[in-house]
Amino acid sequence: MNTKYIWLLIILIGFSACNEPEDVLKGTSEEPEVVVELPALTAGSADFSNYVAIGASFTAGFTDSALFKASQENSFPNILAQQFSNIGGGAFTQPLMNDNIGGIAVGGVQLPGSSVGPRLVFGGAGPVPLSSVIGPVTSTTDLLVNNPTGPFNNMGVPGAKSFHLLFDGYGNLGNLNLGLANPYFIRMASSPTATILGDAMAQNPTFFTLSEIGGNDVLGYATSGGDGSNTITPSAGPPGVGFDQTFGFLVSTLTSGGAKGIVTNVPYVTDLPHFTTVPNNALEIDAATAGQLTGFFQAVAGIFTQVLIAQMVPPAQAQAIASQYAIPFSEGKNRWIIDVPVTQTNPLGFRQMTEDELLVLTIDQDALAQGYGSVALSNEVLQVLGLLQAGGTPTPQQGALVIGAVNGIDDGDALDSDELAEIKNATDAYNATIAAIANANENVALVDLNSILGEASTTGISSGDFTLTTNLVTGGAVGLDGIHLTARGYAVMANEILKVIDAAFGSNFEASGNLVNAGDYPTNYHPTLQ
Known part of the structure; x- marks a missing residue:
């Protein structure tokens, strides 16, 4: 009896040993693992020793x-x-x-x-x-x-x-x-x-x-x-x-x-x-502030037109030069004002940024948040502008107030x-x-x-x-x-x-x-x- 089972075990082992690997996988969904042989690393003509x-x-x-x-x-x-x-x-x-x-x-x-x-x-x-x-x-x-x-x-x-x-x-x-x-x-x-x-x-x-x-x-x-x-x-x-x-x-x-x-x-x-990273149109304002700022810069343009005419600049040319300072603002996001070099065509040395111009990441965030400096005092600024329009002479402090109001992003903080x-x-x-x-x-x-x-x-x-x-x-x-x-x-x-x-x-x-x-x-x- 024991001998019979021993011979049966030997026969089963023999059948198993004769099976090819493919036979074992027949009837299953498994596929043999594909091993990709990568080539050995070579240096080509380069010498990396030093x-x-x-x-x-x-x-x-x-x-x-x-x-x-x-x-x-x-x-x-x-x-x-x-x-x-x-x-x-x-x-x-x-x-x-x-x-x-x-x-x-x-x-x-x-x-x-x-x-x-x-x-x-x-x-x-x-x-x-x-x-x-x-x-x-x-x-x-x-x-x-x-x-x-x-x-x-x-x-x-x-x-x-x-x-x-x-x-x-x-x-x-x-x-x-x-x-x-x-x-x-x-x-x-x-x-x-x-x-x-x-x-x-x-x-x-x-x-x-x-x-x-x-x-x-x-x-x-x-x-x-x-x-x-x-x-x-x-x-x-x-x-x-x-x-x-x-x-x-x-x-x-x-x-x-x-x-x-x-x-x-x-x-x-x-x-x-x-x-x-820092957007140049991050000045977000409400409608009232937009109107106030627009009026302020229109006033700047108007006064500067008169200044140029007083300096014997032909009226049409004076108006063309000054018109760039009549910057309009709208409710929502607006672009910042930047300082630029003073030239004959931009004598006041500031303007609104264009779409493609950039601000540096290290810009003074406090200054950025404050926007246009003394524009927060716009009522006083507009009083000074009214004084100028009426032919009056402002005090140095009042003049500084206007200058502060139009002072934009410093030249070192922007790329024009x-x-x-x-x-x-x-x-x-x-x-x-x-x-x-x-x-x-x-x-x-x-x-x-x-x-x-x-x-x-x-x-x-x-x-x-x-x-x-x-x-x-x-x-x-x-x-x-x-x-x-x-x-x-x-x-x-x-x-x-x-x-x-x-x-x-x-x-x-x-x-x-x-x-x-x-x-x-x-x-x-x-x-x-x-």
């Missing part, structure tokens, strides 16, 4: 109005270096800050300015200073105490303009109070007379990225509202002065030893949320149409130079950062399970300062660079599955991160 990144804020990993350890660790060059390490890339050293507060101190005293202050955090409704959430903070990164020792593979210096990369006093602490040095480069320069390019070349890079050169050359002008305090770098001029020759010298020097590399062009900075044109023209000129130089050098490939950020500002960029836009706070691509990318944005930028490296130099980061997952990187940092 990668050096040269640039400004984006290269450094600047975000949320600050540079701090976590942001540096999520910089796009560090993300690239991690992928390069899979195919022969060496160590990638960064000049890490001393904390996650952000900002720089000198002898325990925090340096002033938004570019060297503690980071911004999300305060529930929008960006707020870290100190408003956790209390007073002072950076422990101190130029007199704890500067790191190089050399550094990440030579990104926040705030650097194109010509700063060649300036041999940019890392000299003695030049800081003169406005001729950069605190970020002071803490990483090999000597007080070193240059950014020189310290990069001293490492004999085999591969490089030269990113966002030219961005700060227009950004400073834009963030200052084109008020003249921060001018645009001219295209023409020798290396270290004009953009064209400076950029050409940077590329020829970096490739002189046979290194290959990536250059990026300059985005239209005015597409960034620093310039698109002429200033926007200057920014675009300079950016287009820079990008034409960058493209020409990249196309003329077989060791250089161009990443169109302008198009990438332009796409993010319009349709959004899809990456994995996310669509990143440039909307402030909610978009995911741009940090809380409205200018610099989030860690997730830098990850997307790294992927775009890897794709161009594949196309230009024959590597296969994308095909071999070696792009990064942007979803693994944060869009913001918690206030408790110290």
Whole structure:
């Protein structure tokens, strides 16, 4: 009996062993799992053994109005270096800050300015200073105490303009109070007379990225509202002065030893949320106030017509010049008044904003809420105007009241149409130079950062399970300062660079599955991160 069952078991096992895998699945809805074999990662003609990144804020990993350890660790060059390490890339050293507060101190005293202050955090409704959430903070990164020792593979210096990369006093602490040095480069320069390019070349890079050169050359002008305090770098001029020759010298020097590399062009900075978040038609008024304001500005125009006629300007010409000040208002949203340069055609130096003109994110919110300053005292203002119309002479205090009433948004808080044109023209000129130089050098490939950020500002960029836009706070691509990318944005930028490296130099980061997952990187940092 036992023998019979043993033989039966042997027969059943034999039948099972003879079945093909397809037979087991017959009659079921299951399909065999398809395993896609990815090709092995190859470097193509590029040598990633010594990668050096040269640039400004984006290269450094600047975000949320600050540079701090976590942001540096999520910089796009560090993300690239991690992928390069899979195919022969060496160590990638960064000049890490001393904390996650952000900002720089000198002898325990925090340096002033938004570019060297503690980071911004999300305060529930929008960006707020870290100190408003956790209390007073002072950076422990101190130029007199704890500067790191190089050399550094990440030579990104926040705030650097194109010509700063060649300036041999940019890392000299003695030049800081003169406005001729950069605190970020002071803490990483090999000597007080070193240059950014020189310290990069001293490492004999085999591969490089030269990113966002030219961005700060227009950004400073834009963030200052084109008020003249921060001018645009001219295209023409020798290396270290004009953009064209400076950029050409940077590329020829970096490739002189046979290194290959990536250059990026300059985005239209005015597409960034620093310039698109605050609407220029945010003056919302009721019908009574609209009528009052309309009457006020009509009175200004009428009085100015008489002033011009008294100055022997022909009446028709006087009326044409003054008519621009008869600004009509309606119930609901209206556009702000902005200060503009005094010219022959605009002698009073103010007008209403047009649809395409922009306000900066850092505009004084209190002033914005107050609207037109002394217009709140419009009854008194109109009394003064009546006095003028009757031929009377106002007191200096009454005259100041009228001036205050027509004082609009300061020049430093707005970009008018002429200033926007200057920014675009300079950016287009820079990008034409960058493209020409990249196309003329077989060791250089161009990443169109302008198009990438332009796409993010319009349709959004899809990456994995996310669509990143440039909307402030909610978009995911741009940090809380409205200018610099989030860690997730830098990850997307790294992927775009890897794709161009594949196309230009024959590597296969994308095909071999070696792009990064942007979803693994944060869009913001918690206030408790110290």
